[in-house]
Amino acid sequence: MTGVAHRFTSAAAAQSAAIKRVTVVGGGQMGAGIAQVSATFEHPVTLVDVSQEALDRGKQYMGKSLARVAKKKYPEDPKVAQEWVDAVLGRIEPTTNLAEGVRKADLVVEAIVENIGVKQRLFGDIAAGAPEQSVLASNTSSLPIGRIAEQLNGTRRQNMVGLHFFNPVPQMKLVEVVKANETSEDTVARALEFVKSIGKAPAVCKDTPGFIVNRLLLPYMMEAIRLLERDVAEARDIDTAMKLGAGYPMGPFELCDYVGLDTIKFIVDGWYKDGEGLQGNNLFAASKKLDELVAAGHLGVKSGRGFYDYSKK
Incomplete structure (x- = not known):
């Protein structure tokens, strides 16, 4: 297959399998920020965490962040500003049930503690419940994507990518898209389209310590x-x-x-x-x-x- 044909095939695959439904695992500042931005650009989002308390904190963070955005977006109309905030939050469904949270996801983004063992176990659980074609992404800033995915089967490893957002997510434009050795070109193409769909600028790199930044x-x-x-x-x-x-x-x-x-x-x-x-x-x-x-x-x-x-x- 020629390079031009390959790029066309990848682009067509990305379009036909566009990411719509997003699940974010981890309701801390990073996870909540990713959920907020995804919902702002009209993606249905499921936010997963281990406790209702953690989900409530995430919702509180998103509410405050969205209120600041709305004040700038609609400075003359507080009623419309609040309606906009409510609409964005209405696209985010919180749950403590991981299996249910990933069941219909086109993309699952992990944003939990920087511990390789914990992440590997989590992605094992995600792989058990998410659709076969789902893109699986880690927001890690320092751990190798390939190692996080090493216990998954071959298809799942092909669907694994790094999506490294920067803090604070609503304000920071960059997302590093990290391609591990086994990540497929189709997965990279779909990840790139998603990043662009939420108003971010992607930078693609190989799976090396620290990525670029x-x-x-x-x-x-x-x-x-x-x-x-x-x-x-x-x-x-x-x-x-x-x-x-x-x-x-x-x-x-x-x-x-x-x-x-x-x-x-x-x-x-x-x-x-x-x-x-x-x-x-x-x-x-x-x-x-x-x-x-x-x-x-x-x-x-x-x-x-x-x-x-x-x-x-």
């Missing part, structure tokens, strides 16, 4: 921390230098605090120990400063203190 960002942030450890400059001066000298909207320490220092430590520790092609790489060696902050519970913005103190803001 984190593979470049993590070394940058770790090198900034090492500059601080060597007493080359203060954190504020490093941030100022990168913002005004390189045109970055945030300096590396502001970015670290926003991402979460525990998240950064989790990723770099994993890459240093077990990242494909990254084991033992000094770029990802332990940082005393980072370890101390995490051990003290200073995780960044979410804890009120990281490299900077947010408690007085």
Whole structure:
């Protein structure tokens, strides 16, 4: 089959098997954000979590986020704004029953804890209940898609892809579409069409540690921390230098605090120990400063203190 014919076949398959019904597993900030954006663009969504409390928190997050959007969308008409919010939320069906939640899904997106074993077990359960043609996607930011899917059968592995959204999902335009070794071209085509259908911009990459963004960002942030450890400059001066000298909207320490220092430590520790092609790489060696902050519970913005103190803001 020629390249042109192959692309045409993939495009036709994507059109004939367009993703309509979306199931998101995980009602935290990322999962709720994915559900919200999908429903905003008129996809019927099922949001799955282990407890009603978690689902309620997700609904509360979506309600607040949608209210902000509606205020900008309909600034002169609060009644219409509320009707729009209600319509979007009305497309999202919450459930604690995973089997029922995935039963009719065209796409299942996992957005749970970054633990390879937990994700593998979850996708085993998803595969047992979802339609055979469903696209299965992980929102992981650091774990290999191929490893997450390694216990699935061949057809399911072909339907597995990474869809890495960025936080906060409603505002961030990019979605990394990650193609594992066994991911089919049809699956990639369907995933791309879905990403575009919800107003996002896709970037396709192979299944490599950190994909594109984190593979470049993590070394940058770790090198900034090492500059601080060597007493080359203060954190504020490093941030100022990168913002005004390189045109970055945030300096590396502001970015670290926003991402979460525990998240950064989790990723770099994993890459240093077990990242494909990254084991033992000094770029990802332990940082005393980072370890101390995490051990003290200073995780960044979410804890009120990281490299900077947010408690007085």
